Amino acid sequence: xxxxxxxDLSPVLPAAAFTWTRPASWPPALLALLSAGLLWLGxxxxxxxxxxxxxxxxxxxxxxxxxxxxxxxxxxKVFRYSYLTLVxxxxxxxxxxxxxxxxxxxxxxxxxxxxxxxxxxxFYHTKRLAGPRLGYVSLPIYWIAFEQLxxxxxxxxxxxxxxxxxxxANQWVQWYxxxxxxxGSVWIxxxxxxxxxLISNYQVVINNSADAxxxxxxxxxxxxxxxxxxxxxxxxxxxxxxxxxSRYREQGTPAExxxxxxxxxxxxxxxxxxxxxxxxxxxxxxMFQLTExxxxxxxxxxxxxxxxxxxxxxxxxxxxxxxxxxxQGFLARHPGLELVTxxxxxxxxxxxxxxxxxxxxxxxxxxxxxFNTAVHFPGPATPATxxxxxxxxxxxxxxxxxxxxxxIDLGGAAxxxxxxxxxxxxxxxxxxxxxxxxxxxxxxxYGDFVADYVTGGATLIGIITNDGWWSDSPxxxxxxxxxxxRAIETRRDxxxxxxxxxxxxxxxxxxxxQQTGWWVPAAARGTVHLxxxxxxxxxxxxxxxRGAQGLAVLxxxxxxxxxxxxxxxx
Numbered sequence: 265x266x267x268x269x270x271x272d273l274s275p276v277l278p279a280a281a282f283t284w285t286r287p288a289s290w291p292p293a294l295l296a297l298l299s300a301g302l303l304w305l306g307x308x309x310x311x312x313x314x315x316x317x318x319x320x321x322x323x324x325x326x327x328x329x330x331x332x333x334x335x336x337x338x339x340x341k342v343f344r345y346s347y348l349t350l351v352x353x354x355x356x357x358x359x360x361x362x363x364x365x366x367x368x369x370x371x372x373x374x375x376x377x378x379x380x381x382x383x384x385x386x387f388y389h390t391k392r393l394a395g396p397r398l399g400y401v402s403l404p405i406y407w408i409a410f411e412q413l414x415x416x417x418x419x420x421x422x423x424x425x426x427x428x429x430x431x432x433a434n435q436w437v438q439w440y441x442x443x444x445x446x447x448g449s450v451w452i453x454x455x456x457x458x459x460x461x462l463i464s465n466y467q468v469v470i471n472n473s474a475d476a477x478x479x480x481x482x483x484x485x486x487x488x489x490x491x492x493x494x495x496x497x498x499x500x501x502x503x504x505x506x507x508x509x510s511r512y513r514e515q516g517t518p519a520e521x522x523x524x525x526x527x528x529x530x531x532x533x534x535x536x537x538x539x540x541x542x543x544x545x546x547x548x549x550x551m552f553q554l555t556e557x558x559x560x561x562x563x564x565x566x567x568x569x570x571x572x573x574x575x576x577x578x579x580x581x582x583x584x585x586x587x588x589x590x591x592q593g594f595l596a597r598h599p600g601l602e603l604v605t606x607x608x609x610x611x612x613x614x615x616x617x618x619x620x621x622x623x624x625x626x627x628x629x630x631x632x633x634x635f636n637t638a639v640h641f642p643g644p645a646t647p648a649t650x651x652x653x654x655x656x657x658x659x660x661x662x663x664x665x666x667x668x669x670x671x672i673d674l675g676g677a678a679x680x681x682x683x684x685x686x687x688x689x690x691x692x693x694x695x696x697x698x699x700x701x702x703x704x705x706x707x708x709x710y711g712d713f714v715a716d717y718v719t720g721g722a723t724l725i726g727i728i729t730n731d732g733w734w735s736d737s738p739x740x741x742x743x744x745x746x747x748x749x750r751a752i753e754t755r756r757d758x759x760x761x762x763x764x765x766x767x768x769x770x771x772x773x774x775x776x777x778q779q780t781g782w783w784v785p786a787a788a789r790g791t792v793h794l795x796x797x798x799x800x801x802x803x804x805x806x807x808x809x810r811g812a813q814g815l816a817v818l819x820x821x822x823x824x825x826x827x828x829x830x831x832x833x834x
Contacts, residue, residue, distance in 0.1 A: 292328055292345045299324040300352035307357050308432045309741040315433035318426070319498055322456040323463070325349050329388065330464075339388060346384045351377035358423060360737035368659065376421050379414070383407040390819060393826045400461075402819050404453035408446055409816035412809030415710060419658050422709055423742070426452045431745035434774040438508040439501065440752045441799040444711045446808040451501055458494040465490060514772055515755070516723060516795035517697050520562045523761040523769075524554050525569065527785040530732040530764065535574065544575055548587060550785070552594060558787040559598060564695050567761035568605035570705050570730045571636065577609045582639075583647045596644035600694045604702055606728045609637040609650060611682075622680045633682030636661060638702035638728060640690040651688035653704040655713055656681055687713075689720045697723060697794045701756070705729040708743070712809075714750045715802045723794035725750060725758045732764030736782060740765045748774035753801050757792040 299321060306317035328349070332342050354373040362369025383406035390406075391399025411425050422428070427448025430437045437448055465487050526547065528534040533542045555566055573587055582588055595601055612632045613619040619631035626632070636653040653661070661681045692698040701717030701724065708714065708727050717725070727747055731740035744766050751758050751774045758770035768779035769790040780786035 290327075292332065293348065295324040295328040295331075296345055296349040297352060299328070299349050300356060303353045303429075304356035307429050307742075308745045309738050310432070312433035312435075315430050315436070316498075318429045318452050319455040320459050322453070323460045326456065326460040329384075333388075333392070339385070339392075342388050343381060343385055346388075347377060347381050350380045350384070353377075354380075354424065358739075360734045360739035363735045363737060363739070364733045371659070372421070375419075376424070379419070380410070380424075383410040386816075386820065389827075390823050393823050393830070398819075400457055402816075403457070404450060405812050405815045405819060407453060408449050408809060408812035411446060411449055412806060412813050415712065415806075415809070420655070421658060425449065428709070428742075428746055428749065431742070431749055434748050434752060435509055436502045436505050437749070438505040438512065438752060438773065440711075440749060441508075441755055441801055443808060444715075444753050444801045444806055445749050446711075446806060446812075450808060451497075455494065455497045458490065458497055462487065462490040462494050509773055512755075512773055514757075514793045514795075515797055516757075516793040518791050518793055519564050519695060519698050519724075520560065520789065521565045521567065521724070521726075521759045521769075521792050522555065522558055522563050522787060522789045523567045523759050523767045524551055525762055525765075525767040525780050525784070525786040525788075526550050526554060526572070527764050527783060528732075530730055534571075534730075534732075534763070544587075547572075547574075548590065552590075554785065554787045555594075558789055559601070560789070563598075563601060563789065564698055565692065565700065565726075565759075566601065566603045567726050567728060567759055568603065569761045569763035569767075570606035570728045571608055572605045572728075572763070573607035573639070575608065577607050577637075579609050579611045579650060582609065588641075588648060591641050592644045595641060602643065602692050602694065603641040604690060604700060604726055604728070605639050605641070606704065606730075607637045607639045609635045609639070609652075611635070620682055622682045635682045636704060638688075638690075638704055640700070640702070642693045646693065649688070649690065651690070651702045651704075652682060652684045653707065654683040654685075654687075655707040655710055656683060657706050687716045687720050689717055689722045690726075691721070697796070699723045699794075700726040703727045703750075705731075708747050708750055711750060711753050711801070712806045715754055715805065718754045718756060718798065718802045722756065723796055724792055725754065725756045727758060727760040728762075729760070729765060730763040731766070732783075740782070744768060744776075744779075748776065753799065755795055755797060755799050757795070759790065759792055 302317045302321035302324070306315050306321055328345055329342060332345065351373060354377045358373060359369065361372045383403070386406045387399060387403040390402040411422065414420055414422050414425070425445060427445030429452070430448050440447060443450070528542060528547060529540070532538040532540040535541070551568055551572060577585060591603060595603065610632055612630055613623060616631055620633055623631045623633050638651040638653070640649045688702065690700040690702055692700070699721050701714065701722035703714060703717065703725055705728070708729070714725065729743065731743055734740055744760070747758050747760060748770050751770045751772055755772045757772055760768045760770070764783055766779050766782055767786060767788055769777050769788065769792065771777050772793065772795060778788055778790050780788050
């Protein structure tokens, strides 16, 4: 209960408040630009403190939508400005995709922004048919349901999942071990909605103060409550994360690992046909040299990057191939050492009925598949084992069968590659505690996907990648930073080997403990800890995403019934 006289409340409102220009009177395009700009500034790889802007980045958009509705704008106009906001954010944040191909970069930005309009327009119609209260509650539900969908369908592109935005400020989200990165999406939407409501109520006080000598006390009480709720929503997760991080200690037995960064330019040197193509034998020689120069007797595992063994490696005869024989000979000279490398491999199918959907056909071969593969060499005498990359880059590696005729090359090896349904964990023979999750490139963006390796027994996340397609841009830096979130979600150390990019070690708190330079041949040796514990997130998966999808279906059904009732009633 407010006991002060109303006259004593006037100092609460500064004089500047009475002349403040309301955001609702700003041009819609300016509000769209402001929202996109704030989200971009808060995104990796900008300095960690700027991640706070994500907690208010959607506020201009919320004003934009509310202003258009109050002006009686059509749904089509709301869609246009929503799309403008989203396409600007996509362009500001992922423009670097155009380094691979300009057409591919434009397509990724344009189409992903269009898909992001699904939850924003569902929010608009829910608010219109069911009222503002349910409308604003529905917005984070629809958005997170969409993010969950974006993790699993043919056009998957979760790069801009909101929870990824705290990758450079991961000290604030140590609780991802319970929620996963979708917990960060919830945090962002809750704070944005509270800030929007707080500022909206502040405007109500200003508007009333113009008609009366003193503002109405009840508005100020509402503001105090909202202010407290907003501060709690911002500070409580940070404080909880700080507490968790301060108490957490690396778990598991230590092991020495070596990551190799050979640094072949993917446009000119790495692949046959490039202007400065380096013969595959020479590429292999460089990787052997970097490995030999940095080994110690304690090294138990070496990681070579994605597609280190390029050419066509048939899996049926792989162990007798010249490159495999060279690697086995190298391991024979270093007892106790094992190696994981990227490769391009192929396998055949006996008939059309047994072939996969991604299989190709040639008269001289029959049905066969290409794979982006991780290969494990357990030693000089044990046959190599394979894992096939299964989260494929849309338009580059993973192409829906019905869309294969319309593929847009986004960089890399265009066409539909094969994949596998289950995760494979490489179990070393010399150290039973060292069990490697062979995460290939783009797969490291998926929290639940990486968690599946840990469910399968992985004690170390080994990322092999080639980030040189996007040159010296935020792309390879964002990719590295996202891996820190996977470390927190699973509480697993990460060893990362990049052909061109940044090779690194990340501890179980998401701290980058060692990293190489960009675009230089390098090797990095580090000690990792092999944790066997299972986090809440690994054990139960994307509870937030699945829950949001269930609620979204119920909300859409309710809104549809409400809309039909209105139509029949009229």
